[in-house]
Amino acid sequence: MFPDEFDYERPETVEEAIDLLTENPEAEVLAGGHSLLPTMKSGLASPDLLVDIGRIDAMRGIDHGGGTVSIGGLTNYATIDESDAVRENVEVFAEAAHAVGDVQVRNRGTVGGNLAHADPASDLPAAALAADATMVVQGPDGERRVDADDFFLGMYATDVGEDELLTRVEFPARPEAAGAYAKKPSPSSGYAMVGVAVSLTVDAGLVEDVGVAANGIMDHGVRLDPVEDALAGTNPDEETVAAAAANATEDLEEMMMMDDLQASAEFRAQLLETYVERAIEDAATGTGLVAGPP
Ligand SMILES: Cc1cc2nc3c(=O)[nH]c(=O)nc-3n(C[C@H](O)[C@H](O)[C@H](O)COP(=O)(O)OP(=O)(O)OC[C@H]3O[C@@H](n4cnc5c(N)ncnc54)[C@H](O)[C@@H]3O)c2cc1C
Structure with missing residues (x-):
């Protein structure tokens, strides 16, 4: 058409x-x-x-300094995936960018478009939540900063007004954190049927800091607080990770779970538990401090 x-x-x-x-x-x-x-x-x-923002060079590129990694809203997924600054300091976001679509989509789609569009099945929202991102939004009254936890409001709905732009996304640099993104792609579209992002810091064998969030399960990306709470302070061995993953749906309202031709809500809930476990195991293995899955 x-x-x-x-x-x-x-x-x-x-x-x-x-x-x-x-x-x-x-x-x-x-x-x-x-x-x-x-x-x-x-x-x-x-x-x-159509207001084509593609020529606004100030919105493109990645800066790293002062304990922060800042990604311009027009930066494409391929640039994020290949960036040493992102991979070394916000690994979970690099992993999620790597999981988006195919090479053409990764060369063309932008981080600002992905997060502002807020498709429930897109890959970046959960990674932004797990990595404690701050969205920098600019409008007629100037710039404002929004925590990722307050940014996603519903299906295709965010805290970006009609006269505003998501100009950049900022992350605390966490070189000590291991990140992972585990995705069950839709067989038809490649979008996330379920996608789980984990950022994990282990110190002396115990979980010091953890962010766990999911795409595809609710009408927008959600942080999985009960899983984070169950992991905090533990040795993330196989048994502990499985027990924490079993809490994945605890705070999620069953009636509001995504339920469509791709997957029923019940199946998605099962997928979620499995992919939470996989993502935590991947991240835990990445820390090199705990035994990985068998
Ligand atoms: C074949 C195909 C496969 C795909 N597979 C995946 C996948 O696996 N995972 C995934 O996550 N995504 C996938 N996508 C979607 C892709 O990631 C899009 O690039 C993304 O959803 C939107 O980014 P964009 O830059 O293309 O935005 P656009 O399409 O240009 O814009 C999308 C919306 O966001 C608004 N917008 C854009 N930028 C800004 C900004 N800086 N500030 C405020 N508002 C803004 C626009 O007004 C518009 O409403 C796929 C797309 C295609 C075509």
């Missing part, structure tokens, strides 16, 4: 883009286009104006 007619603007600064969005409430931001353009072609979105 062809999309409806639309106007097109290509600003070169964040401020110009925000002016265009403020003046045109029916406008949409175009980043990698890998979610927006299919939506327009299928008639589900018909913006009057």
